[in-house]
Amino acid sequence: MAFPDATPGTVFWVTGLSGAGKTTLAQSLVPALRARGRACALLDGDMLRAILGRDAGSYDRDARRELAFVYARLAHALATQGIDAVCATISMFDAVRDWNRANNASYVEIYLDVALAERVRRDPKGIYARAQAGTEASVPGFDDAFEAPKAPDLVFGPDPLPPPDACVAAILAWLDRRA
8 A cells, every 4th residue: 555645665675695795785775875865774684584583594485485575565565655675685586576576666676696606705694604514405596596686677796796885876876867
């Protein structure tokens, strides 16, 4: 349901695999949008799992899909109230990204395309180390299929990934050209 007096916000869907830099980019984008006078909320996958009481363990594909749709609907609800939603999530399914495009008046898909070797090198949560040791399974982009975005609005990578401030500048320039 849209609020009649609200100008729709934009859903910024920052996607990529674990260790790609989604959270870092999203945390840099939010203050840049706010500096432009935009109401903005950060929705990070780790934060959302904690809020929803979902542990950070492995999920089967159906559970991952269900959770991704929860994130999409939450971002959509914020956007209908005039709030930009910056959502940093693996979002490994085309169906979720297709739903976002079909249901958000303003949607920007940002894909961080980072090679496995670089993600393994970064491995901020130890996910790839556990996967390589055989103690964690179903890691997207490692031993579980990842449906890379088919037509993202912006792609950063594959390597080297520009620093967050350069990515933010490119996103803002893209928005300005689109306006």
